[in-house]
Amino acid sequence: MTLYYSLVFLLLVAEMALFMILIIPLPFNIRRKMFTFISESPIVAKLQYGMKITFIFILILFIDSVNRVYRVQVELAESKDMGGRTAVLGHERMEVQARKFYSQRNMYLCGFTLFLSLILNRTYTLILDVLRLEEKVKRYEGSPKAGGKQGEKLENAGNAGEIGRLREELAAKERDIEALRKQSEGLSKEYGSLSDKYEATLKDNTPKKDR
Known part of the structure; x- marks a missing residue:
């Protein structure tokens, strides 16, 4: 087995292990924390x-392997049509059979790696839906344990990019609010200074009463 197919096999084993982790029955709080971490981790x-x-890349390898299987099938069909060279084609036929086996493998x-990736994606989505429904039921x-920060995070689970975008918008709003607060403080100080000057002007312009 070549290096890239060995890597594909390791990825298939990792997908199988991840699928087993997803379907293991865990307590609600542990499962909620785990999926919250997955959804928020950069x-x-x-x-x-x-x-x-x-x-x-695996899809490209799959298409290439399908093409190789088709070509081997064509070679086997052509070898069956040639019946007069059985002694010569014996070794060649075994070679073609070996290439057919490796291509099919x-x-x-x-x-299976591509198919299991789709199953994992669908299973992950279904588990998120179940957790959201359980949270709403609680x-x-x-239930006093329901809701809170974990419940709010779970509502946004499964879409890390959307969470990052909302955080950036929230940070921009906070910066705008901070700028408005500083501007309001500056205007308030300016208003206080002008009020003091106006009162001083009124005092200076007030005629003094004769004793």
Whole structure:
């Protein structure tokens, strides 16, 4: 097995392990914290972006392996049509059969890796939906443990880019509010200074009463 197909096999094993972790029955709080961490971690977001690029290369390998299987099938069909050279084609036929086996193995390996990636994505989405529904049920039932920061984070789970965008908007709003606060303080000081000057002017212009 070549290096890139060995890496694809390792990725398939990692996907199987991750799938087992997702379907393991865990307590609600632990599962909620785990998915909240996954949705907010910038490292996980970068890893997801890298995995998308990796799956594109795996898709190319899958298409190439399908093409190789098709060509081997054509060679086998042509060898069956040539019945007069059985002694010469014996070794060649074994070679073609070996190439057929390796091509089919690579095709199944890449195909199952891509298929399992879709299953993982769908399973992750379904688990997020279940957690949100459980959170809403606990809120409706009046559970004191429901809601809070973890519940709010869970509502935004599964979309790290959206969370980052909202955080940037919130930071920009806070900067605008801080700038308005400083401007208001400056205007307030200026108003106080003008009021003092106006009162001093009124005192200076007031005629003094004769004793």
